[in-house]
Amino acid sequence: MNNVERPDGKENGGKLTGMMKRFCLIFLPLLALISAITAGFLYQETGVQRKLLLSDQRQNVELLRRLAINDIRSIILDLLFLSVHPNLHQMLENDDPDNRPKLSRIFLDFCKTKALYDQVRLLDETGMELIRVNFNQGQPYIVPEDKLQNKARRYYFADTIKLDSGQVFVSPLDLNIEQGQIEQPLKPMIRFGTPVADTEGRKRGIVLLNYFGAKMIQALNKASADTIGNCMLLNSEGYWLKGINPEDEWGFMYKDRKDRTLALRNPRAWETITDRDEGQFRDEQGIYTFATVWPLAYGMLSSTGSDQAYKPSGSALTSKGYYWKIVSFIPSEVLSQRTTTLLRHWLPFYGLFIIFLGLVSYYLALTASRRRRAEEERERLIKKLQETLAEVKTLSGLLPICANCKKIRDDKGYWNQIEAYIGDHSEAEFSHGICPVCAKKLYPDFYKGD
Numbered sequence: 183m184n185n186v187e188r189p190d191g192k193e194n195g196g197k198l199t200g201m202m203k204r205f206c207l208i209f210l211p212l213l214a215l216i217s218a219i220t221a222g223f224l225y226q227e228t229g230v231q232r233k234l235l236l237s238d239q240r241q242n243v244e245l246l247r248r249l250a251i252n253d254i255r256s257i258i259l260d261l262l263f264l265s266v267h268p269n270l271h272q273m274l275e276n277d278d279p280d281n282r283p284k285l286s287r288i289f290l291d292f293c294k295t296k297a298l299y300d301q302v303r304l305l306d307e308t309g310m311e312l313i314r315v316n317f318n319q320g321q322p323y324i325v326p327e328d329k330l331q332n333k334a335r336r337y338y339f340a341d342t343i344k345l346d347s348g349q350v351f352v353s354p355l356d357l358n359i360e361q362g363q364i365e366q367p368l369k370p371m372i373r374f375g376t377p378v379a380d381t382e383g384r385k386r387g388i389v390l391l392n393y394f395g396a397k398m399i400q401a402l403n404k405a406s407a408d409t410i411g412n413c414m415l416l417n418s419e420g421y422w423l424k425g426i427n428p429e430d431e432w433g434f435m436y437k438d439r440k441d442r443t444l445a446l447r448n449p450r451a452w453e454t455i456t457d458r459d460e461g462q463f464r465d466e467q468g469i470y471t472f473a474t475v476w477p478l479a480y481g482m483l484s485s486t487g488s489d490q491a492y493k494p495s496g497s498a499l500t501s502k503g504y505y506w507k508i509v510s511f512i513p514s515e516v517l518s519q520r521t522t523t524l525l526r527h528w529l530p531f532y533g534l535f536i537i538f539l540g541l542v543s544y545y546l547a548l549t550a551s552r553r554r555r556a557e558e559e560r561e562r563l564i565k566k567l568q569e570t571l572a573e574v575k576t577l578s579g580l581l582p583i584c585a586n587c588k589k590i591r592d593d594k595g596y597w598n599q600i601e602a603y604i605g606d607h608s609e610a611e612f613s614h615g616i617c618p619v620c621a622k623k624l625y626p627d628f629y630k631g632d
Contacts, residue, residue, distance in 0.1 A: 200551060200554070201547050201548065201551040202547075204546075204547040204550050204551060205543055205544055205547035208543040208546050208547055209539065209540060209543035209544075209547075212539055212543065213536065213539065216535065216536070216539060220528075220532050224524065224525065224528060227524065227528075228521055228524060231520065231524065232517075235410070235512075235520075236462060236469070236471070238409060239409065239411050239462065239469070239471040239510050239512070240462060240471055242405070242406055242409050242411070242471075242510060243460070243471050243472065243473045243508055243509075243510050244460075244473055245405055246402050246405055246406060246413065246473070246508045247460075247473040247474070247475055247508055249398075249401055249402070249405060250398060250401075250402070250475045250477075250506070250508070251475060251476075251477075253397075253398050253401070254352075254475075254477045255479075257298070257372075257374050257391065257393055258350060258374065258479075258482075260292075260296065260298075260299075260391065261350065261374045261375075261376055261389060261391050262350075262376065264289070264292065264302070264389050264391075265376050265378050265389045267285070267288065269281065269284050269285045269288055270285055270304070270378065270389070271378075271380070271381075273285050273312075274378065274380045274386045274387075275380060275381065282312065282313065285304070285313060286313050286315070286324045287324075289302045289304070289313055289315045289324070290315050290322055290323070290324055292315075293315045293317055293322045294322045297317070297320070298393060298394060298397055299317060299391050299392055299393055299394065300316070300317050300358070300369065300371065300392040300393075300394055301314060301315065301316055301317070301390070301391075301392040302314070302315045302390075302391060302392075303315075303389070303390040303391075303392075304378075304387060304388075304389055304390075305333060305339060305387050305388050305390060306386065306387040307343065307385055307386055307387050308332070308334060309332050309333045309334025309335070309336075309339045309343075310330065310331075310332045310333075310334075311325075311330035311331055311332070311333065312330070312387065314330055317394075337353075337485065338351065338353045338373045338375060338390070339375075339388065339390075341353075341375075341483070341484075341485045341498070342375035342376065342377065342388045342390070343377060343385065343387075343388055345376070345377050345483060346377070347376075347377050347378070347379045347383070347385070348376070349376065349377070349482065349483060350374060350375070350376045350482040350483075351373075351374070351375045351376070351482070351483055351484065351485075352372065352373075352374055352477050352478060352482055352483075352484045352504070353371075353372055353373040353374075353375075353484065353485070354372075354417065354484065354485070354504075355370060355371070355372050355395045355398075355417065355423050355506070356370070356371065356432070356434075356435060357369060357370060357371065357432055357435050358370075358371045358392070364435060368432070369394075369396070370394070370395030370396045370399060370423070370432075371392050371393065371394070371395050372392075372393045372395050373390060373391070373392050373393070374390070374391045374393060375388045375389065375390040375391075376388060376389055395423075399415065399423070399424050402415060402424065402508070403424075406510065409510065410512060410516060410520075411469075411471065411510035411511060411512045412426045412510065412511045412512070412513075413508070413509075413510055414426065414444075414507075414508070414509040414510070414511060415506055415507070415508055415509075416444055416506065416507045416509060417434075417506060417507075418456075418503065418504065418505050418506075418507075419434065419443065419445070420443035420444045420445030420446070420452050420456075421433045421434045421442070421443050422442070422443075422444070423506070426511070429442075430442045444509075448465075448467065450465065451463075451465060451467070451470055454470070455470065455472045455507055455509065456507075459473070459474045460472060460473040460474060466514065467511075467513065467514060468511055468512050468513040468514045468515075468516070468517065469511070469512045469517065470509060470510070470511055471509070471510040471511075472507055472508065472509045472510070473507075473508050474505050474506070474507055474508075475505060475506040475507075475508060476501060476504075476505050477504060477505070477506070478499075478500070478501035478504050479501065480501075482501065483498060483499065483500065484498070484499040484500075484503075484504040485498050485499055581603075583600070584597065588600055590603040590604075
């Protein structure tokens, strides 16, 4: 019997189900393969981007460290230049009243040209200011003699005057204090001092430079502006000199900020940072890249300083005890955002390729379904032809037929009328009539004359 389309649509449903199976068999393995390749590519790309980022951070921190060291060296050279200036020694050696005005003008020109120092001073051995030039926000001037002050009780004078000639004192980077109060707006300051002596080797005072610490901090900000890391500058106790949050800065200068240190916020990170001169590591908070700045060279000393105007420094510091840490910090959220951005960049291409892959898989599944249906139709026709040929062979072979009634026996042993048997096994149709011989036998009256 020929296959016909069923009215309930099950045959079409079967065709669609078969096609969907072929589509899935083609599409899903390819999707898994492409997804695995894409995931591997993105993982590799993320790794490459991460390595480049870490390398950039290391290079940037090293650049910042060199900038800071170069600044310190430049300041030391300026200090030593003034301490051995001929006019300064002329003033120390004789009482010529013209020497002080000449040296004051030299200090004034120096302050104006350099534009790095808030104050340029000469103090005598008692701490009294002999010459002071104030930068005055870009308009330097020589402070009149009646406005000069005695700084004997300030820690930076006491720590400098006790040094030998040629040695240099470098104060901590802290905030300037005027009249017992932290100056507003905040003025970060580093004081560089060295003793001066006469020809007989007697100490006659110190030369002191008040360096704008903000200059160095601004240089750090500028140099790190193009990086995604947050640049921080910390002292040896873990206090922020430059931090991510301004309210955390200069904690050692304020009684209510003594607990604002990286050492307390993240003890593990601070332990790693202080354990090595430079390095890079990651914890749950993000990636830290750090380097150490050693401001003190041979013949230079420092101290712990003081957060009060007239309080002596706690203790002296050698080159190993005085350092700053430049730290670049990238929060974990920023790293996650970079990964998300990378995924967003590539996902549209991945989606388009998946759509293309789906169309190709659909075309292949449709082609395979059509080929399958063609093969099934061919097999059906071959089977039908074989059945027809079998039937033809049956009719062309020996047929058991009754000698009397002429019935034919089929394969199952039943006797059938010859008309029924041939009708079932061929496309022949019967039309009944009477041959002349039978007509004479059955109807003799009609054939008497013949």
